[in-house]
Amino acid sequence: MKDLSRIIDQLPGSEAKNILVNIMYRLDLMKESPEIQDEMIKELYSLYDEIVDGCQNDSYLEREYEAVHIACGEAAAGSLRVGLDHKNKVIGFPDFFAVGPIWQLHRDVGRQHRYEWLKNHIHIEMDYMEEEYKQKFLKALEEIKVIPDRLPIVLWTAENADEQTGMRYILYLLKEKANPVFLIHSTLAYKELYDTEEYQSFRLHTGEIEPEKLKAIDHKMRSNALNAEKRKRYEGEWMALADTKEVLRIWEKGQIKSVSEHYFDAFIIECAQKLQADHDHYDSILSTRVIGEVLGNLDQSIGDAFLEYRLRTLIYKGVFEIKEVPKSMRFYSVKLR
Template sequence: MKKIEYSEIQISFSETTTYDLKQLNQKATSFWDDLSIGPIYHINTEVGQKKRQQWLFKNISFDEHYFSDFIQCLKEIHSIPKDLPITIWKGDCARDHLGLCFIISLLEGQNQIRVIHASKAYKELFHKDYEVFSTGQLSSEEISKIYEKSKENPFLTNLEKTNLKKEWETFLNSTNLLRVRKGDLVLSVEENHLDLFIIECAKKLDAQNSFCDAIRLIGTALDDYEQLIQDRFWEYRLRTLITQGIFKIEGSLESYSTYKVKLAIK
C-alpha cells in the first residue's frame, strides 16, 4: 500500500474535530487535556505532571492512566517533522487558548504554524445566533467549510510565537487551579471564582426552599455561564460548597446524577 504524503498536520483540542478532519483526508491529532482546570504549575517537568495527575484523579475523577496518556501525547507532538507545516484549531475558550500556548512552547523547531480561529470563522460564515466556544460544537460540514475558508491563513510570525511562549511561562509559574477568559485575555483566577455563580443558579432553581437535582444545577450553570468550563469542574466546586456547609445534600455523592442539593441558608 502506497504511503500517503501529507503537506501539513492538523492539531485540535477536540477528538470529534480530529475525527472530522481525518474524514477530510487530513493528517490530524488531538491534544485532549483541558489545561484551563487543575494545577499546571511546572507541568513541563515530570514532578509537575504527576502532581497534576494526582489532583485530577482525586478531585475530577480523571483516568488513572492520565500520566502515561499525557506523555504519549507529548511524544506525538515532538515527533512532528520540523519542516511539516502545522495548523492548530481553536475556539473562544480558555481550554483551547491554553492548549495553543502549550503546543507552541513544545515546538521549538522551525515549523510553520497557522491558527484557525474556528469561533470567529463560524460567525463570518454562518451568521447564526449561536455562540461557538469549542470546535467540538461544530458539525463535520461546518468543519469542512471553515477549513476551506481558513486553510490559507497566514502563518504565525516569530513575534507572535514568542508572545505565546511568554504567556505560557506566566501560566506555568501560577499555582491557581482555574483559568478563564476575560475579554480577549485568559487569566489565572482563584478556584472559588465560580462559587457565587453556582449559588445564584441554585436560587434560580428555588434550591433555597427545596432540594434540586445536582445534575440540573450543574446543567444550568453550564448553560448560563458566559464561557465554556467543563462540567466536572463545576461539580468539584459544588462538592466543595457542600463540604463548607453552603449546601445540604440528599443522596449519594457517587456521581452528580445520584444526589440533590439545597442551600443551607435562605
C-alpha cells in the same frame, strides 16, 4: 471475511477508532437526511477502497501527510478527523486546559502535579485516568515530537480559556521546530463565514462545530504562517502561565485570566436558589440539574466536572445539604441550607 479481518488487524487502535467514527458519522447523516444517501454511500465506498488498497501495500500505515492538525479536546480532534480527508493527521490532547494546575506542565514534574490534582479533586474513573488520560496525553506529546520537518502544522483555537491556554502550551512544545505553523481561530472564522444567527447559537469551543464546516474553515482561513515574532510572544505567554499556581482560568476581554477556584461558587448558589424557588422549597434538586443550569447561563467554557467539584466543596462547607452518596454527579441531590 478473512481478508477483512486481516486488514483490520493491521490497523493501529487509534486509526481503527477514527475510521469507525467516520463511518458512524456518515450513517447518522444518512438517517437524518435521506436525500444525501447516494453521496454518503460513495464516500463510504471511497473510504473502504482507500483502507483496503492502503493496507495491501502498507501505505496506509506509513502514510505521507500533507498537514498535521493539533486540537485541544477529543471532541474537536474527532470532528477534524471526520471533516478532513486522510491526507491530514490530527493530534488531539485529551485534556481541558481551563481547569486544573498548569504549573510547569511542559516538564514531567508539572504533568505529574496536574495528574495528581485531577485524580484527587475531579470525579474521573481511575481506569480512565491511567489508560485514557495519562497515556493519551503522553502519546500526543510523542506525536508532536516526531512531526516531520517542513510539514505544515495547523493549530486550532477559539474564544475560551481551554483552547487559548492549550494553544500557547502547544506552541511552546513546538519551539524547536522550524515547521510552518498556521493558527486558525475557529470562533472568529465561524463568525466570518456563517450568518449571525447561526453564530449566536455556536457556543465557545471548536469541538461544537460540524465537521464539514471545520473543513471549510481550514480551506478558506488557513493563510499566512505565524512569523518568528508571534511564535516567540506566544511561547513567552506560556512561560508566564506555567508559573501560575491557580487551578482555574477564564477568557476575559481577549486575555487568559487566572482566578481563584471559588470564582463561580456564588453563581452556583444563585442558580440553585432560582431552581429551588421554582420547586417546592423542601425538595432536593439533582446535582446534574444544578450544574446544567450553571452551564446553560455561563459565558465561559468550563465543563461540568469542575463545577461538580465546586458543588461538592460547597456541600463540605455546609452551604448545601446532600441526599444520597456522591459517587458521581448523577447519583445525588442537593438543597441549600
